[in-house]
Amino acid sequence: MKRLLLISPLAPTSLLGKDFFFRLPCLSLLKVAAATPSGWEVKIIDEKVEPLPAGIEADLVGITAMTCTANRAYALADSFRQRGLPVVLGGMHPSSLPDEALAHADSVVVGEAEGLWPQLIADFEAGALQRTYRHAERLPTLAGLPPADWSLYADKRYLPVHFVETTRGCPLDCEFCAVTNFFGGRYRNRPVDEVLDELDRLHPFDGRFILKNVVFFVDDNILSNRAYTRDFLTRIQGRGLRWLGHASVSLADDPEILRLCQASGCMGVLIGFETLSAETMRGIGNKSRLRMEYTDAIQKIHDHGIGVDGSFVFGFDTDDEGVFDRTLDFVLKTKMEVPYFSILTPYPGTRLYERMEAEGRLLSRDWSLYDTSHVVYRPTRLSPEQLQAGYDRVFREAYSVGSLFRRLWGTTSYKNFFLPMNLGFRSAVRKMTRAHHSGNGVPAPMNGSARAGDPRRSEVR
Ligand code: B12
Numbered sequence: 001m002k003r004l005l006l007i008s009p010l011a012p013t014s015l016l017g018k019d020f021f022f023r024l025p026c027l028s029l030l031k032v033a034a035a036t037p038s039g040w041e042v043k044i045i046d047e048k049v050e051p052l053p054a055g056i057e058a059d060l061v062g063i064t065a066m067t068c069t070a071n072r073a074y075a076l077a078d079s080f081r082q083r084g085l086p087v088v089l090g091g092m093h094p095s096s097l098p099d100e101a102l103a104h105a106d107s108v109v110v111g112e113a114e115g116l117w118p119q120l121i122a123d124f125e126a127g128a129l130q131r132t133y134r135h136a137e138r139l140p141t142l143a144g145l146p147p148a149d150w151s152l153y154a155d156k157r158y159l160p161v162h163f164v165e166t167t168r169g170c171p172l173d174c175e176f177c178a179v180t181n182f183f184g185g186r187y188r189n190r191p192v193d194e195v196l197d198e199l200d201r202l203h204p205f206d207g208r209f210i211l212k213n214v215v216f217f218v219d220d221n222i223l224s225n226r227a228y229t230r231d232f233l234t235r236i237q238g239r240g241l242r243w244l245g246h247a248s249v250s251l252a253d254d255p256e257i258l259r260l261c262q263a264s265g266c267m268g269v270l271i272g273f274e275t276l277s278a279e280t281m282r283g284i285g286n287k288s289r290l291r292m293e294y295t296d297a298i299q300k301i302h303d304h305g306i307g308v309d310g311s312f313v314f315g316f317d318t319d320d321e322g323v324f325d326r327t328l329d330f331v332l333k334t335k336m337e338v339p340y341f342s343i344l345t346p347y348p349g350t351r352l353y354e355r356m357e358a359e360g361r362l363l364s365r366d367w368s369l370y371d372t373s374h375v376v377y378r379p380t381r382l383s384p385e386q387l388q389a390g391y392d393r394v395f396r397e398a399y400s401v402g403s404l405f406r407r408l409w410g411t412t413s414y415k416n417f418f419l420p421m422n423l424g425f426r427s428a429v430r431k432m433t434r435a436h437h438s439g440n441g442v443p444a445p446m447n448g449s450a451r452a453g454d455p456r457r458s459e460v461r
């Protein structure tokens with residue numbers, strides 16, 4: 001048996017990186033494992049929940065990387081290759097910048113593993129590993145995806161949430177988001193039968209937790225195709241599921257799907273509001289439509305006992321100093337269960353990155369700072385320091401004890417889930433903003449020392 005070691009590296013400063021409350025499983029590597037041909041023994045190490053054992057051996061190492069974990073991924077890859085172990089990099093960041101990644105790896109998989117990974121393994125076994133693997137023009141169909149084997153995570157101290165995907169792709173193509181570029185500009189749905197089969201195979205977490213059977217549908221929008229969504233939501237009923245998923249705010253416009261969400265155990269929907277300004281909305285190219293005010297939309301969702309995790313981005317070119325208080329007032333007034341804030345981040349592979357680069361506004365290419373809680377570009381109506389300070393303040397205030405009560409008091413959705421989640425956020429946000437205060441906030445302007453993919457910030461243990 002050959003040994004495959006798959007690694008999810010730690011994002012050193014990300015709010016959702018290593019905090020206990022965000023120990024969430026990595027679906028990416030389960031999918032790579034599922035696509036691995038037989039004859040290989042697969043081991044996964046997720047640095048979020050366990051250290052990488054020193055001197056660990058393998059015949060082939062695969063490392064996944066988002067932008068904020070890229071430096072760490074490169075440092076690990078370099079150290080394995082120094083020991084003579086071949087390394088393959090994959091995931092969103094290496095796919096966006098394959099040439100950069102190739103400086104640290106024997107091979108790079110550009111795009112989705114399915115369809116490419118079995119070929120790579122066959123080439124590796126034949127001693128003919130190629131430098132890059134990428135899909136021909138069409139992205140793979142999602143029918144027949146090999147199911148994730150959750151028993152690979154049986155010994156990991158993750159929170160008891162299973163990640164499942166029903167769809168990939170997004171046609172909305174927001175300027176700051178890499179999803180359309182990466183997963184394609186149309187929704188690809190998995191056959192409902194196959195998703196149900198995957199739900200049946202989920203490996204249960206042990207009994208220490210109050211809530212069991214929680215599933216997070218990682219799709220970017222559970223409303224991708226309404227006929228599909230109706231069928232899917234109807235058929236997952238009766239399994240005792242409790243689930244969360246991303247949805248566009250137009251969910252509130254669809255009473256039938258709202259009712260199906262409620263009946264199938266939906267605890268909360270994650271909605272990317274991004275901004276409360278119509279001008280900004282047009283600027284980022286978001287084409288979603290809603291026939292009512294956001295406040296009414298949230299009320300409609302709440303009326304169905306479903307919580308709202310709303311996310312907002314600060315730092316758009318139209319944002320001024322007033323954006324912070326306007327957003328905070330909104331999340332308090334609408335009694336949002338979990339507000340989430342991000343600093344606009346120009347990820348490689350997005351139109352925003354190209355524009356910021358063309359306009360000479362990037363302040364840093366230290367990828368570890370691309371975690372949406374650091375300012376890595378020069379905003380227009382705010383200084384980098386104002387943006388950083390406003391973001392830190394809003395996050396702290398949204399999770400102050402007073403705000404927490406104001407938001408959760410009187411809401412009807414799953415308090416046994418949202419209260420601990422809020423306490424988790426409160427603790428993580430306080431740690432993060434304290435770290436920013438002690439100097440890990442706005443990066444110094446780029447001066448050539450912060451090279452792309454500079455691994456200095458994440459030494460290998
Ligand atoms: C679930 C999710 C999370 C979860 C879990 C993350 C995890 N480690 O799996 C949580 C909530 C923890 C999270 C956190 C964050 N996330 Co997130 N997340 C997602 C989401 C919604 C789904 C990810 C997923 O499971 N997709 C399904 C899997 C199967 O796809 P995949 O990961 O791309 O993997 C496929 C390929 O990439 C490839 N592949 C991947 N790895 C490898 C490795 C090898 C060796 C090979 C061969 C192939 C390969 O094969 C896989 C199967 O086809 C995506 C959006 C999206 N649509 O992808 C955002 C997304 C990945 N997140 C993003 C961001 C920015 C973050 C945060 C920084 C947010 C924050 N504000 O803090 C943090 C960083 C956390 C960290 N690493 O420390 C961005 C990443 C952008 C970028 N260029 O880096 C995305 C794309 C969202 C967006 N719209 O911009 N996230």
Ligand code: SF4
Pocket residue numbers: 170171172173174177178179180220272286
């Ligand atoms: S931000 Fe959301 S809606 Fe916009 S392109 Fe990305 S996934 Fe689609």
